[in-house]
Amino acid sequence: MNYPPNGSAAPPGTIGAPTVPAVPPQVRPPHAQGPDPAEAARGTAWAEGVDRLRSAATTEPGRLRIIGAVLALLVVAFGAVTAWQMTDRSAAADDVLHSSQPLSADAADIYRSLADANTAASSGFLAGGQEPAETRDRYEKDIRTAAAKLVTAAANSAPDSPSTAAISKLNTLLPQYKGLIERARANNRQGFPLGGAYLRYANETMQKQMLPAAEDLYKKENERLRSDYDSATPYPWAAIGLGVVALGALAWAQRRNYRRTNRVLNHGLVAATAASTVVLLWLVAGHTFARVGLDASYDHGVRSLNVLHDARIASLKARGNENLTLVSRGAETVDVKGVPKDAFDVDFQKQMKTLTTKLGDAAKLADDGTGKRPVQAADANMKVWKDRHRDAREQDDAGNYQGALDKVIGSAQDKPTRECFDNVDKALQTALTHEQAEFQQAATGGRGAMTGLPVGAAVLAVLGAAAAVLGIGRRLSEYR
Amino acid sequence: MSARRTRISLRGWGGVAAMAVACALTAVFALLLPLTRGAGVDGSTGVGGPGLATGVQARVETCTDPERSLPASGDESGPAVSAIKKRGYLVVGVDQNSYHWGYRDPNSTKKSSELEGFDIDLAHEIARKILGSGDAIRFRAIPTNERIPAVQHGDVDMVVRTMTISCLRLDQVAFSTAYFQTGQQVLAPKKSSITGYDKSLAGKRICTAAGSTAFERLNDDRKAGTLPPGTDISTTVPNQLDCLVRLQLGEVDAVVTDSALAAGQAAQDPTVELKGEPFTKEFYGVAMKRGTDDLVRRVNQVLEDFRKDGGWQSSYDKWLKDGLGAASGPPAPKYK
Numbered sequence: 146m147n148y149p150p151n152g153s154a155a156p157p158g159t160i161g162a163p164t165v166p167a168v169p170p171q172v173r174p175p176h177a178q179g180p181d182p183a184e185a186a187r188g189t190a191w192a193e194g195v196d197r198l199r200s201a202a203t204t205e206p207g208r209l210r211i212i213g214a215v216l217a218l219l220v221v222a223f224g225a226v227t228a229w230q231m232t233d234r235s236a237a238a239d240d241v242l243h244s245s246q247p248l249s250a251d252a253a254d255i256y257r258s259l260a261d262a263n264t265a266a267s268s269g270f271l272a273g274g275q276e277p278a279e280t281r282d283r284y285e286k287d288i289r290t291a292a293a294k295l296v297t298a299a300a301n302s303a304p305d306s307p308s309t310a311a312i313s314k315l316n317t318l319l320p321q322y323k324g325l326i327e328r329a330r331a332n333n334r335q336g337f338p339l340g341g342a343y344l345r346y347a348n349e350t351m352q353k354q355m356l357p358a359a360e361d362l363y364k365k366e367n368e369r370l371r372s373d374y375d376s377a378t379p380y381p382w383a384a385i386g387l388g389v390v391a392l393g394a395l396a397w398a399q400r401r402n403y404r405r406t407n408r409v410l411n412h413g414l415v416a417a418t419a420a421s422t423v424v425l426l427w428l429v430a431g432h433t434f435a436r437v438g439l440d441a442s443y444d445h446g447v448r449s450l451n452v453l454h455d456a457r458i459a460s461l462k463a464r465g466n467e468n469l470t471l472v473s474r475g476a477e478t479v480d481v482k483g484v485p486k487d488a489f490d491v492d493f494q495k496q497m498k499t500l501t502t503k504l505g506d507a508a509k510l511a512d513d514g515t516g517k518r519p520v521q522a523a524d525a526n527m528k529v530w531k532d533r534h535r536d537a538r539e540q541d542d543a544g545n546y547q548g549a550l551d552k553v554i555g556s557a558q559d560k561p562t563r564e565c566f567d568n569v570d571k572a573l574q575t576a577l578t579h580e581q582a583e584f585q586q587a588a589t590g591g592r593g594a595m596t597g598l599p600v601g602a603a604v605l606a607v608l609g610a611a612a613a614v615l616g617i618g619r620r621l622s623e624y625r
Numbered sequence: 626m627s628a629r630r631t632r633i634s635l636r637g638w639g640g641v642a643a644m645a646v647a648c649a650l651t652a653v654f655a656l657l658l659p660l661t662r663g664a665g666v667d668g669s670t671g672v673g674g675p676g677l678a679t680g681v682q683a684r685v686e687t688c689t690d691p692e693r694s695l696p697a698s699g700d701e702s703g704p705a706v707s708a709i710k711k712r713g714y715l716v717v718g719v720d721q722n723s724y725h726w727g728y729r730d731p732n733s734t735k736k737s738s739e740l741e742g743f744d745i746d747l748a749h750e751i752a753r754k755i756l757g758s759g760d761a762i763r764f765r766a767i768p769t770n771e772r773i774p775a776v777q778h779g780d781v782d783m784v785v786r787t788m789t790i791s792c793l794r795l796d797q798v799a800f801s802t803a804y805f806q807t808g809q810q811v812l813a814p815k816k817s818s819i820t821g822y823d824k825s826l827a828g829k830r831i832c833t834a835a836g837s838t839a840f841e842r843l844n845d846d847r848k849a850g851t852l853p854p855g856t857d858i859s860t861t862v863p864n865q866l867d868c869l870v871r872l873q874l875g876e877v878d879a880v881v882t883d884s885a886l887a888a889g890q891a892a893q894d895p896t897v898e899l900k901g902e903p904f905t906k907e908f909y910g911v912a913m914k915r916g917t918d919d920l921v922r923r924v925n926q927v928l929e930d931f932r933k934d935g936g937w938q939s940s941y942d943k944w945l946k947d948g949l950g951a952a953s954g955p956p957a958p959k960y961k
Binding site for chain 2: 270328332333334335336339340341342345346474477478485542546547
């Protein structure tokens with residue numbers, strides 16, 4: 146209850162007297178009485194070391210040596226853990242910037258290109274035997290993009306990862322799909338309905354096998370991106386904790402030194418303290434800045450990018466379904482509350498709903514005018530699209546198939562939904578480019594805040610440890 | 626410690642063994658059950674429930690000449706015909722993939738990209754007679770296996786889609802009189818060793834449309850054991866034309882379909898041909914909902930007129946003569 150407070154001004158008479166708390170924890174040999182002779186021998190060696198340490202601790206030089214060793218060890222450990230933890234984090238931040246985000250964007254591109262190619266192929270079919278040049282070009286460009294990005298994705302995935310499985314599946318199916326489409330075109334040109342049968346087969350291959358694989362790849366790459374963020378952003382608590390302990394130990398040693406010698410400053414210990422403080426401040430500030438930058442790149446970049454990619458894919462799927470509604474002419478129906486509805490039109494409505502939601506989310510996430518404008522443009526075009534689609538369905542339901550066809554793929558004076566889809570796609574492309582730049586900027590900033598930290602921390606810690614040892618050595622030399 | 630591990634691993638193996646035993650038992654039962662049931666029935670019907678089997682059996686016994694339909698009548702006061710006239714247009718289920726029967730010519734120079742073919746001509750003729758205009762019509766493209774549900778649910782007023790009149794289908798829909806005679810035939814590459822619907826099909830993969838009479842026939846023959854050994858009929862597709870896709874891609878060795886449709890396939894690919902003679906005799910009819918007797922009679926009247934006024938012949942000459950040769954005229958109508 147009335148123990149004297151340990152740190153408060155003690156009577157000067159106690160200076161030099163061996164104080165118990167200064168002695169390092171005395172570890173008793175755990176197996177001192179073990180029956181095993183080998184164990185006993187080890188116990189003896191251990192006991193001998195402890196004995197020697199204990200006897201050293203009874204003299205001031207011995208104690209100083211122990212203190213010096215512990216201080217140096219703490220500062221070096223602090224530097225080492227800092228260097229290790231920050232190397233990890235900055236490598237993860239590097240991955241976010243240069244590997245996982247570009248790969249996630251590539252995967253989204255593969256997914257989009259494939260869906261777009263399929264939509265272009267069905268548009269070309271709707272247009273008749275000679276598909277329009279721009280539809281053909283669009284299809285060819287999509288296939289090229291998908292093939293090129295698949296090569297990049299393959300080069301960047303581990304041999305037996307799930308991404309690799311999806312990539313090799315896509316690599317097998319892409320030439321098959323292309324073959325089916327070419328056959329469809331050749332037969333279509335000769336006026337054979339066989340062309341349509343090939344197109345259906347190609348569409349089935351795309352919808353049932355390729356798009357799910359591409360979606361899988363996209364999800365896997367996004368998970369990888371998320372996990373890179375997760376290893377780049379957490380606070381390096383171990384390093385921070387060790388830093389605090391090291392600084393505490395340095396402060397305690399200096400206070401002890403002051404109380405025993407009445408000297409205020411020990412240059413070595415002060416230098417060690419300064420070095421450790423710099424490392425700790427650098428660590429906390431550098432990581433906080435990096436974290437802010439990376440979090441911003443995630444919140445304003447990656448999240449927007451994901452939502453925009455989702456919106457773009459939804460608009461593509463909606464467009465594909467809109468085309469297929471006319472290609473299949475009610476061939477497939479699904480029950481909606483007991484009423485049979487065209488399966489492709491039901492799916493179209495579903496995708497449009499997704500598009501609406503995603504565009505709403507994108508508008509909320511867009512944080513500046515440049516980001517908001519294209520999203521608003523896409524939203525406006527989507528509304529027109531919905532109106533025109535309703536007109537097209539009315540035409541078709543009224544038995545005017547040609548009218549419906551004109552409303553979907555017709556020329557400009559027909560006010561076709563084709564225009565709306567193209568505008569939505571273009572606006573989303575603009576928004577994606579903008580968000581990609583935002584991501585790049587924020588992530589580069591975040592990554593930059595960690596530059597030099599691991600090396601700097603290591604060098605400073607070594608210097609600090611040396612200074613601590615020198616400082617203690619100077620005090621020690623007074624006993625010789 | 627090690628004893629415990631052994632116990633755990635033993636327990637693990639015990640589980641595996643138990644599962645293996647369970648699997649083996651299931652397999653044995655699965656193999657034995659059809660055998661025992663097959664022994665009870667005369668073997669002509671399949672693995673269906675006994676009630677269903679006898680029902681079909683009774684029907685087959687009483688069903689001769691399924692192409693007999695209700696007598697023709699020009700009366701338009703019945704409920705089904707009135708409903709169509711009130712609506713102002715006819716909803717017809719058709720095919721858009723059968724060359725020269727119901728299809729869309731991708732190279733058509735016409736402004737409107739409409740369906741055309743022999744079935745389409747007939748559908749327009751029905752609309753013209755009932756509603757006064759051949760264009761008072763809306764086409765629904767339906768896959769082969771959706772024809773009967775589409776009629777039963779009333780999604781369409783009628784199906785004009787190379788649909789064979791059969792005893793089995795008479796239980797589900799009503800048919801007009803026959804407007805075309807055809808038969809099942811084998812289609813295979815010219816170089817193929819297949820010679821027709823015979824032993825040369827042994828070990829071959831055959832494609833049929835799901836829900837088609839071709840598949841029903843093959844399936845019945847497989848159950849009866851008259852199909853050559855090793856013949857694989859597991860490939861079924863939504864439309865007979867999808868079979869030609871599979872054939873060209875080498876996924877199947879032969880196609881079985883109506884000779885009228887097979888001729889359409891051969892017309893699209895000069896490397897395939899019809900093999901052997903048609904091995905069944907079938908008639909195409911217009912399918913309508915059961916109970917719409919007034920509509921069936923009215924359609925029969927349209928067919929009656931179509932045969933007499935030369936409409937049938939000119940449509941045949943336009944679409945089918947090149948592929949099937951000159952026709953000896955439409956099949957004569959048979960009435961109940």
